[in-house]
Amino acid sequence: MNGKLSQKKAPLAEALARYRKNRIVPFDVPGHKQGKGNPELVEFLGAQCLSVDVNSMKPLDNLSHPSSVIKEAEALAAEAFGADNAFFIVGGTSAAVQGMVMCSCKRGEKIIMPRNVHISAINALVLCGAIPVYVNPGANEMLGIALGMTVDNIRMAMDENPDAKAVFLNNPTYYGICSDLEAVVELAHSRGMKVIVDEAHGTHFYFGEGLPKAAMHCGADMAAVSMHKTGGSLTQSSLLLTRSMNPGYVRQILCLTQTTSASYLLMVSLDISRRNLALRGCETFARVLELAEYARQEINKIGGYYAYSTELCQDQAVFAFDRTKLSIYTRNIGLAGIEVYDILRDEYDIQIEFGDIGNILAIISVGDNERMVERLVAALYEIKRRYAKDPSGLLNNEYIAPQVILPPQNAFYGEHRFLPLKESSGHVSAEFVMCYPPGIPVLAPGERITDEIIDYIAYAEEKGCLLTGPEDATLATVKIVEG
Amino acid sequence: MELWFTEIHTPNVRFSIKVDRQLYSYTSEFQRIDIFESQEFGRILTLDGLMMVAEKDEFIYHDMIVHVPMATNPEIKRVLLIGAGDGGAVRELTRYDGIEHIDMVEIDKEVVKACREYLPSLSYKLSDPRVHLHFEDGLKFVRTRENEYDLIIVDSTDPFGPGEGLFTKEFYGNCYKALKADGILVNQHESPYYPEDALAMNRAHQRIKAFFPICKVYQAHIPTYPSGHWLFGLASKQYDPLKVDLNRWERLGLHTRYYNTDLHKGCFALPTYALELLEHGEDDDE
Numbered sequence: 019m020n021g022k023l024s025q026k027k028a029p030l031a032e033a034l035a036r037y038r039k040n041r042i043v044p045f046d047v048p049g050h051k052q053g054k055g056n057p058e059l060v061e062f063l064g065a066q067c068l069s070v071d072v073n074s075m076k077p078l079d080n081l082s083h084p085s086s087v088i089k090e091a092e093a094l095a096a097e098a099f100g101a102d103n104a105f106f107i108v109g110g111t112s113a114a115v116q117g118m119v120m121c122s123c124k125r126g127e128k129i130i131m132p133r134n135v136h137i138s139a140i141n142a143l144v145l146c147g148a149i150p151v152y153v154n155p156g157a158n159e160m161l162g163i164a165l166g167m168t169v170d171n172i173r174m175a176m177d178e179n180p181d182a183k184a185v186f187l188n189n190p191t192y193y194g195i196c197s198d199l200e201a202v203v204e205l206a207h208s209r210g211m212k213v214i215v216d217e218a219h220g221t222h223f224y225f226g227e228g229l230p231k232a233a234m235h236c237g238a239d240m241a242a243v244s245m246h247k248t249g250g251s252l253t254q255s256s257l258l259l260t261r262s263m264n265p266g267y268v269r270q271i272l273c274l275t276q277t278t279s280a281s282y283l284l285m286v287s288l289d290i291s292r293r294n295l296a297l298r299g300c301e302t303f304a305r306v307l308e309l310a311e312y313a314r315q316e317i318n319k320i321g322g323y324y325a326y327s328t329e330l331c332q333d334q335a336v337f338a339f340d341r342t343k344l345s346i347y348t349r350n351i352g353l354a355g356i357e358v359y360d361i362l363r364d365e366y367d368i369q370i371e372f373g374d375i376g377n378i379l380a381i382i383s384v385g386d387n388e389r390m391v392e393r394l395v396a397a398l399y400e401i402k403r404r405y406a407k408d409p410s411g412l413l414n415n416e417y418i419a420p421q422v423i424l425p426p427q428n429a430f431y432g433e434h435r436f437l438p439l440k441e442s443s444g445h446v447s448a449e450f451v452m453c454y455p456p457g458i459p460v461l462a463p464g465e466r467i468t469d470e471i472i473d474y475i476a477y478a479e480e481k482g483c484l485l486t487g488p489e490d491a492t493l494a495t496v497k498i499v500e501g
Numbered sequence: 502m503e504l505w506f507t508e509i510h511t512p513n514v515r516f517s518i519k520v521d522r523q524l525y526s527y528t529s530e531f532q533r534i535d536i537f538e539s540q541e542f543g544r545i546l547t548l549d550g551l552m553m554v555a556e557k558d559e560f561i562y563h564d565m566i567v568h569v570p571m572a573t574n575p576e577i578k579r580v581l582l583i584g585a586g587d588g589g590a591v592r593e594l595t596r597y598d599g600i601e602h603i604d605m606v607e608i609d610k611e612v613v614k615a616c617r618e619y620l621p622s623l624s625y626k627l628s629d630p631r632v633h634l635h636f637e638d639g640l641k642f643v644r645t646r647e648n649e650y651d652l653i654i655v656d657s658t659d660p661f662g663p664g665e666g667l668f669t670k671e672f673y674g675n676c677y678k679a680l681k682a683d684g685i686l687v688n689q690h691e692s693p694y695y696p697e698d699a700l701a702m703n704r705a706h707q708r709i710k711a712f713f714p715i716c717k718v719y720q721a722h723i724p725t726y727p728s729g730h731w732l733f734g735l736a737s738k739q740y741d742p743l744k745v746d747l748n749r750w751e752r753l754g755l756h757t758r759y760y761n762t763d764l765h766k767g768c769f770a771l772p773t774y775a776l777e778l779l780e781h782g783e784d785d786d787e
């Protein structure tokens with residue numbers, strides 16, 4: 019059987035179709051019994067959907083220990099993505115990121131990473147006790163966005179920490195910035211370190227043309243791929259891809275935190291989406307790229323907005339740019355990104371991915387067409403016409419270099435007390451504070467709280483960011499490490 | 502043999518017309534286009550299975566979407582027509598010698614092609630030298646225009662499908678910007694009767710009201726449209742359609758089958774339930 023032919027199969031989808039056809043009488047969970055016990059839910063979600071919301075059973079395999087259809091579906095995914103092994107993930111890409119970190123380092127071991135990682139990576143450090151070595155990812159001062167770690171900076175971190183076990187990269191970042199992955203892999207492997215990549219926003223790199231190179235194609239050891247973000251699968255479904263890793267050990271690590279009742283809706287969405295991507299991904303992403311380029315061009319014609327692209331690569335901290343990302347700098351029309359984000363939703367019924375202090379990000383994907391893009395462009399015209407104001411007085415995003423005092427696990431589980439946030443400057447935080455979106459911590463456990471951070475939090479709150487993470491949800495007080 | 506065209510007006514209501522034969526069927530990039538020949542309504546054009554125009558009753562729709570704003574301001578010179586691929590609105594507009602320029606923006610050139618061939622009684626004025634055809638998205642066309650038109654007519658499909666962008670706040674805002682200081686916007690405004698149409702009607706009205714100081718709604722009775730009771734919106738920056746001298750229009754000496762100046766005054770009088778639906782903002786039911 020040649021590769022192309024096998025990618026036409028979807029073993030898990032086929033097994034579920036057989037299950038449906040066999041009209042099995044269920045005396046197992048879930049208790050809604052193919053929807054019969056919950057007619058309102060059937061009406062809302064559809065009978066087709068409920069009929070395959072089932073539990074693991076012999077003909078449908080088991081995600082905790084795949085041996086038949088899930089195993090085959092994972093093998094097809096591995097082949098499609100150019101990996102040795104692929105693991106279906108049902109706890110979101112957060113679970114895949116945690117799995118990667120916990121597979122590559124243990125308590126007390128070091129991991130080199132940029133500070134602008136997703137919360138899930140630092141959560142993994144709290145769980146497993148590894149110690150982060152942060153590398154400044156560099157920043158574009160005008161846009162106020164973090165860039166990618168340079169090879170030189172990573173080499174310096176390695177020289178200072180030759181005992182580090184792994185290097186962790188965001189590739190691409192939320193905004194579309196990519197690092198020189200091939201060079202990082204070569205450097206890390208020459209020193210016996212693993213390279214693990216949060217590729218949450220890079221599913222399309224595996225299938226599109228004219229896009230930055232994907233992690234598995236660069237020789238990385240592990241990559242977490244959010245199939246649900248740009249690959250078309252259901253929210254919370256994701257893939258962990260590995261090369262030259264012991265698959266049995268990876269499975270054990272994943273099972274530490276994975277549900278034993280993995281959703282077949284999520285898993286079958288991975289199987290079917292993988293088939294689509296393998297068969298039609300190339301043309302799909304060519305179209306996505308075309309739409310994104312068109313939108314960028316039209317938005318830049320409005321004036322005031324800046325939809326950026328590969329010209330950012332002049333900076334050495336930007337090795338490549340993902341042109342399918344529609345990241346737009348809004349500060350020059352006098353509005354914070356988060357304000358444009360809110361106006362788009364509240365006034366124009368347009369929901370974009372996020373807005374931060376200076377930028378907004380719209381995701382263009384397989385589900386879009388020109389008419390939807392026209393709505394976004396027209397609304398941005400209108401927002402400028404109706405709301406533009408003097409940009410002076412708007413704060414720019416800034417990369418605030420963290421002062422790491424304690425490993426995250428020690429700070430999180432150590433003795434602590436609460437202090438009013440305003441009086442906490444100088445103390446070491448025992449918890450996270452995040453602006454959501456994009457879900458990158460402003461403060462992580464073990465880091466020193468500074469005046470600059472307190473000011474930033476107040477400003478973000480004023481502009482309408484959702485602040486998450488702290489035990490005191492109002493953030494009037496913050497939990498600090500005692501002593 | 503009996504052949505019937507059936508349109509689903511609601512999940513529980515169907516509307517059928519006996520068809521003699523199908524003249525044309527084509528699926529364009531945007532929608533499925535069909536033209537049927539019928540005894541009762543003559544030739545009918547449907548898009549994605551929804552009735553757009555029928556030869557026998559189209560005069561009602563086209564009279565009302567064109568002559569009400571033209572009588573409100575007979576000085577109109579530059580017109581932007583969005584949608585209207587059948588040519589019926591152009592046919593009525595070109596009867597005014599004062600009109601100098603008509604931009605017609607239709608997203609689907611296949612609709613125009615089909616209507617030129619099979620509905621000549623509607624489309625025969627599309628070749629008037631004042632008419633400039635643009636086959637593109639109306640939302641895209643209007644966003645770069647500023648202070649250019651005396652009248653914009655939105656002759657669109659329903660807000661589900663290719664016409665969706667023409668019922669949005671960004672579109673109405675862009676229209677406001679494209680109109681001159683005394684400009685008028687007229688749009689087909691759905692129907693108050695069936696709840697789904699009524700919701701679209703209410704949303705359109707609320708959104709237009711956010712931009713224009715004068716927003717009126719008027720009605721007509723169109724046998725082939727759901728419930729037969731159809732509304733139009735007239736939004737204006739300066740002229741109130743009920744406070745203008747209609748004799749100016751009378752002096753033009755145009756003969757119309759549905760429209761007349763008495764009807765002009767009467768068509769803005771709406772049934773109470775429709776008025777209540779229009780005023781009841783969509784936020785109220787949350």
